[in-house]
Amino acid sequence: MDAVGPNLKNQVQGVSNTSSFAAVDINFRPPESYQWNLTVSREVMKNTVLEASYIGNHGLHIWRRNVNWNDVPPGVPCKGGAAVGCDPTLMNDARFQIASLARKGVNTGPMVAANRRIPTLSGITMAQSTGNSSYHGLQLWLNRRFSERLAFQAAYTWAHAISDVPLQSFTNSTTDPFEYHLDKGDSDLDRRQTFVGNIVYALPSFKKWGSAANHLLGDWQFNGILSHYGSTPVDVLSGVNTYGTAGNVNPRPNLVQGVPIYLHTADKTKWLNPAAFSLPGVGQLGSLGKGSIRGKPVNNVDFSIAKNWKLKERYGLQFRGEMFNVFNHANFGGYQNSLNFQGNSTLSNFGSVTNGSFGTLSTAQAPREIQFGFKFSF
Numbered sequence: 151m152d153a154v155g156p157n158l159k160n161q162v163q164g165v166s167n168t169s170s171f172a173a174v175d176i177n178f179r180p181p182e183s184y185q186w187n188l189t190v191s192r193e194v195m196k197n198t199v200l201e202a203s204y205i206g207n208h209g210l211h212i213w214r215r216n217v218n219w220n221d222v223p224p225g226v227p228c229k230g231g232a233a234v235g236c237d238p239t240l241m242n243d244a245r246f247q248i249a250s251l252a253r254k255g256v257n258t259g260p261m262v263a264a265n266r267r268i269p270t271l272s273g274i275t276m277a278q279s280t281g282n283s284s285y286h287g288l289q290l291w292l293n294r295r296f297s298e299r300l301a302f303q304a305a306y307t308w309a310h311a312i313s314d315v316p317l318q319s320f321t322n323s324t325t326d327p328f329e330y331h332l333d334k335g336d337s338d339l340d341r342r343q344t345f346v347g348n349i350v351y352a353l354p355s356f357k358k359w360g361s362a363a364n365h366l367l368g369d370w371q372f373n374g375i376l377s378h379y380g381s382t383p384v385d386v387l388s389g390v391n392t393y394g395t396a397g398n399v400n401p402r403p404n405l406v407q408g409v410p411i412y413l414h415t416a417d418k419t420k421w422l423n424p425a426a427f428s429l430p431g432v433g434q435l436g437s438l439g440k441g442s443i444r445g446k447p448v449n450n451v452d453f454s455i456a457k458n459w460k461l462k463e464r465y466g467l468q469f470r471g472e473m474f475n476v477f478n479h480a481n482f483g484g485y486q487n488s489l490n491f492q493g494n495s496t497l498s499n500f501g502s503v504t505n506g507s508f509g510t511l512s513t514a515q516a517p518r519e520i521q522f523g524f525k526f527s528f
Contacts, residue, residue, distance in 0.1 A: 175278040182210040198294040205287040212281030216322045218397030219276035230264030245394030246433035281315030304347040311337040336441030343380040379448040383441035389490040402436035403427040422509025429491045466527040474519040484513030
């Protein structure tokens with residue numbers, strides 16, 4: 151009896167190797183997080199405290215999203231014979247032969263269908279809880295409370311985050327659904343160094359110089375913020391399924407030894423060097439490690455000044471000027487990360503990069519902004 155819906159029974163009876171499904175692993179578990187820390191705090195001078203902390207975190211059962219579970223297993227003979235294109239003169243490995251056909255521009259659909267984990271079905275998009283992560287960080291914090299017209303804070307973090315699954319929400323990145331260790335490396339959120347400092351300084355009173363001088367020079371406040379955020383990993387993709395999987399998910403290229411990865415030219419939007427990457431051989435996964443290529447860091451300085459006037463007992467007037475990104479420093483992002491290797495086995499230029507914008511930074515954070523304001527309080 152069909153207790154779920156009137157069409158469910160017919161839908162199940164009519165499945166074939168072209169039917170795709172979405173599924174959840176029957177062993178799906180809620181994520182777990184184990185955290186620990188050790189902090190030492192000491193007053194290093196009057197009104198100033200220094201803290202040093204070690205922070206650790208270990209994550210288990212992290213959501214692994216949209217895994218192409220019904221893929222072609224590695225290291226198995228090509229099934230289906232000549233009817234699906236299996237060639238006995240080639241390496242008798244299904245993935246190798248799928249990659250070989252793909253390189254020649256031949257339709258690999260029949261061979262993929264015959265060699266899936268469940269040949270009678272097409273892709274099964276699986277949600278799993280198989281991800282793992284670790285984090286270790288050193289945090290330093292220096293804090294001076296406002297005293298004698300001066301206050302400042304400085305926070306520095308050195309950290310390393312490792313995972314075998316993306317930690318950003320709703321991100322897909324599974325190279326091989328049979329070998330998750332291939333995706334273990336620096337996490338997509340890994341930021342090795344972070345520094346944020348701020349300072350507040352208030353000018354002293356100038357009453358001894360007279361009322362006019364005090365109204366002009368007294369009660370000014372200067373504020374500054376300095377920020378540095380280290381770079382995070384960038385996934386570089388080959389755009390060619392040399393690995394022979396059914397799901398062409400984030401294939402990585404080879405890293406060419408001895409060739410500089412990063413460009414340092416007059417054009418600051420050019421960052422990654424396409425010559426540093428090459429196309430892997432048939433049936434091979436690129437040697438480029440997960441998370442080993444970095445984007446650009448973010449640096450910024452903000453500054454503001456404020457002047458307060460007291461009008462009698464209950465009224466006040468404030469002038470404020472603020473500058474964001476004082477030095478108009480360009481913080482670029484938005485990477486073109488796919489090499490798009492093109493060609494086939496009969497062409498001498500197979501493996502050439504056709505994405506001319508690869509490695510180019512296409513976006514930037516806000517330029518310098520200046521604003522002024524007055525506030526009247528009563």
